[in-house]
Amino acid sequence: AQSVTQLGSHVSVSEGALVLLRCNYSSSVPPYLFWYVQYPNQGLQLLLKYTSAATLVKGINGFEAEFKKSETSFHLTKPSAHMSDAAEYFCAVSEPWGGYQKVTFGIGTKLQVIP
Amino acid sequence: EAQVTQNPRYLITVTGKKLTVTCSQNMNHEYMSWYRQDPGLGLRQIYYSMNVEVTDKGDVPEGYKVSRKEKRNFPLILESPSPNQTSLYFCASSAGTVYNEQFFGPGTRLTVL
Numbered sequence: 001a002q003s004v005t006q007l008g009s010h011v012s013v014s015e016g017a018l019v020l021l022r023c024n025y026s027s028s029v030p031p032y033l034f035w036y037v038q039y040p041n042q043g044l045q046l047l048l049k050y051t052s053a054a055t056l057v058k059g060i061n062g063f064e065a066e067f068k069k070s071e072t073s074f075h076l077t078k079p080s081a082h083m084s085d086a087a088e089y090f091c092a093v094s095e096p097w098g099g100y101q102k103v104t105f106g107i108g109t110k111l112q113v114i115p
Numbered sequence: 116e117a118q119v120t121q122n123p124r125y126l127i128t129v130t131g132k133k134l135t136v137t138c139s140q141n142m143n144h145e146y147m148s149w150y151r152q153d154p155g156l157g158l159r160q161i162y163y164s165m166n167v168e169v170t171d172k173g174d175v176p177e178g179y180k181v182s183r184k185e186k187r188n189f190p191l192i193l194e195s196p197s198p199n200q201t202s203l204y205f206c207a208s209s210a211g212t213v214y215n216e217q218f219f220g221p222g223t224r225l226t227v228l
Contacts, residue, residue, distance in 0.1 A: 043219035
């Protein structure tokens, strides 16, 4: 099974600053990668996903992620943080499993945005 | 509106008292899963189902049961809950192929005393 590493369980940025949340995966086959966001007291919702069409993927709320095969990374970025971005972010990898999918999540990164 | 619903949202119970958390989706998805979320451990899969009457263990199945008698419903059963099952539980569904995203319910916060 694949694994996902999210460096930094907590990240703090100032409002207006660059957001960078790191994700590395282990995979021997081309991966399908996802970023999900969890706002307080809510379930996870999809931010963006990589399915091999383009290495730079744009998602909702101004977030984007770049797939770098040589670095086995899929880091999430946003040029300018807003207070509303405060949430927990999960990177996930999907692999074929018995004709369906098995999804492995990272441990999550809590983003704090400081006014 | 496409959604996954879970009930109850909050539950406090005592050790050994059987409980069921319901999950329902209205997207005609074949694939459904249950996860638990614990601080520092992220989401861990408990059980999943590929279709009606087809279920399999995830990474942390001990102490849990599931059933899939209808495509839309996937209840999670704790027959004899213990304090180490205190957690935040999420149900999710997807179309099931490797590139499909999962749709999550709002979560059930369970406390076992």
